[in-house]
Structure formats: structure tokens, C-alpha cells
Amino acid sequence: MAFSKIQSAQLTGLNAVGVTIETDISRGLYMFQIVGLPDKAVEESRERVISALRNSLGKNPKAENHKVIVSLSPADLKKEGSYFDVAIALGYLTATETLTFDATNKVFVGELGLNGDVRPIRGLLSIAQWAKRNGIQELYIPEGNVIEANLVEGITFFIMPTLSALVDHLTGKTILATTENAIRISTHQEPTVDFGDVKGQLVAKRALTIAAAGGHNIVLYGPPGTGKTMLAKAFHGILPPLSTQHFLEVATIYSSIGLIHDAISGTAPLRSPHHSASHVAIIGGGSNIRPGDITLAHRGVLYLDEFPEFDRRVIEALREPLEEGSITVARARGSVRFPAQFILLAAMNPCPCGYRGSMIKNCSCSGSELARYTKKLSGPIMDRIDLWVPVQHIEYETLHEIGNNKESARVQHTVQQLRDVQYERAHKLNSAFSSQEVQTKSKLTDSAKKQLQQFAEKLKLSPRSYLRTIKVSRTIADLDHSDTIEERHILEALQYRPKLE
Helix, strand or coil: CEEEEEEEEEEEEEEEEEEEEEEEEEECEEEEEECCCEEEHHHHHHHHHHHHHHHHHHHCCCHHHHEEEEEEEECCCCECCCCHHHHHHHHHHHCCCCCCCCCCCCCEEEECCCEEEECCCCCHHHHHHHHHHHCEEEEEEHHHHHHHHCCCCCCEEEECCCCHHHEEEHHHCCCCCCCCCCCCCCCCCCCCCHHHCCCHHHHHHHHHHHHHHHHCCCCECCCCCCHHHHHHHHHHCCCCCCCCHHHHHHHHHHHHHHCCHHHCCCCCCCCCCCCCCCHHHEEECCCCEEHHHHHCCCCEEEEEHHHHHHHHHHHCCCCCHHHHHHEEEECCCCEEEEEEEEEHHHHHHHCCCCCCCCCCCCCCCCCCHHHHHHCCCCCHHHCCEEEEEECCCCHHHHHHCCCCHHHHHHHHHHHHHHHHHHHHHHCCCEEEEEEEEHHHHCCCCCHHHHHHHHHHHHCCCCCHHHHHHHHHHHHHHHHHCCCEHHHHHHHHHCCCCCCCC
16 A cells, blocks of 8 residues: 655635645555645545546445545644545545656646536636746636636646546546637626616716726716616726736635636726625625625625615724735634725715705604714715715706716726836725825926815815825826826815715
């Protein structure tokens, strides 16, 4: 009897880690044991492997008179999922000397069906990037993970349809197919609502263009039926396609939860959870820590309709991602840091009934109802939102105007040009400026600085609001093709500060 060592990997958070499958076979009564902190899915892989070996290769471990010990190393790392089925099967075959091959620089990942079929796994994109960083030359993957493999260059991916096909490949009888390594999969998507479909609301359109160009957070507030939801849907259509680097970041996140097909279009992600969604669903967490909607919205838009109706814990948990661009989810089993750099687009009514400040209907809310409603948004959250835009009723004649149904394409082109200017200036969007970069890269004129200081004292702006006003002014100046921030840019940015009482 003999010993074997096969290399595999698993996903932990959004990162992959290598796991070595060591198999030892000795004489004795039959036993098949897996050690190394396996979870239930890993423990059950024993039965999947045994059935796959029997049904596809005619090799039945239970009919042999020997003890099988499978050790998953490192032993102190919790092993989760069905990543190791193929590697365990190969470990058994090589330890029993049924199969002989050179396992150097080869990594095997995949779940086995009872008939020997190899099924897809979550997070292959992370595993592929880990393998590339560690100089792995060959990665053997399930057929259902080809899309993710096509996104990574510099490594050879062999596609395993079945366990028997893999064995034939390793023994030289046949050769498995390989991927084409196309660096980017992209398809054009027409916006569901074009910017030109929204009648009137020129101030809101202007604010949304500023938010898209600079990556600023924005709230649309006004009475029901004025077009807030329609504007929010149109907003996604003016965001430019993701760059290759950002696309891989987003694809890695979606690959980790098995939703890679939702990320391959190359467009910025859009997440719009309902206000009844739980804290874990939006922020992330759970018994097996997984990303929430704020992470799935990374490099895209998180749309929160009926903003004050969300659970207070959810709203307050947005502080860290809005400031840092990431979220740390800590549980008893450990903590994971997820990326969460998104544009927060929120919509809300000015009061519970929705008609406060409306010119067509009187507000019916009592003072206590109004106070309770406004308290749902704390000062720190309001401070982190750059643009507060009122959306009022428009004249009925405006609804009959013929719009330009290609306006989104024009605005998207403008937004892309402005973002190119920002990346050339500081390798980041204006909204991501640090306090030091605000001082060194904003280029305020003396008159603009004086104007801002006067209004800051009058409006009692916090230091955070003060700096965020400069960031918005920088984006407005870019939209105006101005190298410096002038007084008019400061005044427009101040108009977007919150006016809710």
C-alpha cells in the first residue's frame, strides 16, 4: 500500500487558498476517513467519490480490505464545499497504484456526481487567479466553469467532463480540451429606460450626470409619481462599461456565489434590494459568510427605494462602505473584508404621506409622524451623501413632448470622457479623493475658496460635508471643462446639500 499527494484549492471569502490532499492506504478492516476540519459537504464527498469510482471506473473502495485516510492540509483551515471531490478520487487511485502520473504543478477542483460526471464549483475565478500567482501551470476544471477560465490568461485550463475522461488524459489515452483564454466577454445592453424617456426634471438629470461622472452618492426626494424610480432606472444606462481591471473585480465577486452569468456583460452592476430585505442580505454575513448586496454592487450602483423604510441597522451599516469603499463582516468563525465601492442612489418621499411641499396635494402628516420619519436618517449618513435633489411634479403638457430615446448614449459618452480626465489626474474618481488630495488636486481659486468658507459658516457644514462639497465642485468644474474650481461651481455644489428639515 502507498501514499499520494494531490493539490487542490478552495474559496475562503473572496480569496482562494491551496489545499493539499494527502491519501494514505494501509491494510486492515475497511475504513474511509477524511480529516482536516471538513464541513458536512466535505465529509459527504466520501460517498460521492466512492460511487463515482465504482460507476465510472469499476473501482469500489468498499470491496477492498484496507484503511483509507484522507488528510486535507493545512489541518487548521476549515474546509468547506465540494471543491475536493476530484482530487480525493485521484488521491485514492494513485495511492492504490491504479493510476500513475506526475502531479507537479497541477491543481484539480470539481464536484463529482455519483455517475462520475464533474460538476461546476463556486469561485473558480478566484482559484484561477491564485493558481496564476503561485506559478501553477495546469488547472483542471469542470466543464461548467469554462466562462470564468476564459477570463484568465497565463495558465492552461483542462476541461474535465467526467472522471473517466480525466483518468484517460492522465494516462495518455486521450487529451482533454483546453480553454481559449479570451480576456474579456462583453455584450452591449440597451438601457431599460433611456434618459430621453424622462420628461422634464432637468435639475435631476443634471445631478445624476454629476453623480455618474464623479461617483458621488445621491438621493432623489419628492412626492409620489414624480419620476424618481424612472430616473433611477435611467441612471444605470449612463454609466460607462467597466474597465478590464474593474470587470475582473466584479466577476470575481459574482463567481464566488455562483452567479458569473450575471457579471459577464461588462456593464456596471445594479442592485436594488427591497426595503424589507434583512441586514445580512444587504450588508453580508450569515453562518457561511457571503457577500451582500453592497458588495454585489461594487463598481456599480446600489439603488435603495423608500430609503427611510429600510431597517435602521442597515442604514447605519452603510457608514463604513460609503467612507472606506469596503465592509468588514465579523463573525465568531472569523472575519472577511469585502469590497463595496459603489454609488449609492436612494429615493424617498419627503414625509410618510409623501406630499410635504407638494403643490398639488396637502400633507396630512402630524408633527410627531414627521419627526419620527426624519429621524430615520442620522446625521452621519446624511453627511456621506453628496447630492440631495428634489424631484417635483412637472406640467402635464411636458408629458406629451417627444423625447430623444438615444440621450443615454450621449450622456454615457460624456461621463466616460469625464472619468478619463479624473483617472489621468489622480488614478481615481473625484469622490474617492482623500482629504490630502482634496487640498492638492482640486485647484480652487481664491474667490471660490472664500465663497465656500462663507457659506460653510452660514450653513454650519461639518468638515466632512465641506470636503465633499469640494469634491462635487471638482466634478462640476470637469463637466464645465474648467481646470480650476470657480465660484459658480461652488454655488451649484452647495445647492445639492440636504434641505430636509
